[in-house]
Amino acid sequence: MRFIPFLVGFLLSVATSAHQYINEFQQRPTPIELNDGTYDKITSTPRDYHVAILLTALEAQYGCSQCRSFQPEWELIAQSWNKGIKPDGIKLAFGTLDFSNGRSIFQKVRANSGLGEHSDLPISAEQCYAWMNRHLPDGHKPPLVRPVNYLRLISAITILMGLVALVSVVGPYVLPIIRNRNLWAVVSLIFILLFTSGHMFNHIRKVPYVASNGKGGITYFAGGFSNQLGMETQIIAAIYGTLSFAIIVLALKVPRIVDSRAQQLAVIIWGTILFGMYSFLLSVFRVKNGGYPFFLPPF
Known part of the structure; x- marks a missing residue:
């Protein structure tokens, strides 16, 4: 009952x-x-x-x-x-x-x-x-009064004092890290790459990680702009990340190299990486859109 x-x-x-x-x-x-x-x-x-x-x-x-x-x-x-x-x-x-x-x-x-x-x-x-x-009939009624929960009040004050003490102790060490512009730039870049590569699409659509190519193998890229695979998102994010890192290095790090030969070698290496990854990105775009006419060697 x-x-x-x-x-x-x-x-x-x-x-x-x-x-x-x-x-x-x-x-x-x-x-x-x-x-x-x-x-x-x-x-x-x-x-x-x-x-x-x-x-x-x-x-x-x-x-x-x-x-x-x-x-x-x-x-x-x-x-x-x-x-x-x-x-x-x-x-x-x-x-x-x-x-x-x-x-x-x-x-x-x-x-x-x-x-x-x-x-x-x-x-x-x-x-x-x-x-x-x-x-009840109309008229004044005694208000509903909840008693003060002193245990909860003391607990809240204790926790607050502990947080204040913790902030005062670790603040000098943590604040420089929190205020570091490079850290926020890296975190922002990670989120940008994550979401521009299609993470939310995968989360909403519950897409498969890979798919069969019909010949006994697997494919990592789904044709068409309305289709996507989980592995495809990771590959695209890696391409975007490599391209971003290459541009950052060429723009900020390479000009600071004192040795001219080392600087020239760095330009060649990172320029080659930039060219190759962009070529691969165009080849992926052609898979998604078969009518796209442009490409770059070697892909």
Whole structure:
């Protein structure tokens, strides 16, 4: 059997046959525990007060996790109301009836109201309190006040102080690294190459890594601009990275070489790498678009 906590309440009439119960209830900071007998007495008519009763099942054998999680919220509502300034003309009593203490009441309420399992019931004190206020007469209501969680507050302050201490200790060593322009340039370049090569396309389309070429082998490049393979993305990213690195070296590093012969050799080497990788990139483009007329040797 599975239980969900639900509220029965806010019944109002004009007499005072159970008035002694409302005085007792309002003097307690938490909802009073009910059973079959006390439930019938406090909800009997006539009366001149409202009643909010939580029907729940807290014992582990019933397996109602929502009942146990909502119980502290219910007690918070009762505490806020009973300790707050009471509105004139509104008397409200809080009670809790556990299934173990009121089986007959559960059966009666279920039979009369058709209550079953509900998934849209309030699970926080704020939601439940707002629902209760909509069913009470208009007027000032005590505010819902959550107690200060000092353990959480102390933990937050401790963590904050630890972070401040950590930053003050490692800051002189970490800040120069974070502020390094070359580091950010490398990171930015990696992300640019990653996404311009088609990483997001692969992630969204869930493309295969390689494909069969129909002759017993595999192919690394898919024809057409709307098709792509995982290995193809990695190859293109490597080509873009090599081309970028070659240009950076030719523009920044080679001019700083003092030896003219070494500088000339570096220009030849990196120029050859640049020419060869761009030739290979054009050959890949021709695979993707068979009508592309241009190429560079050796590819």
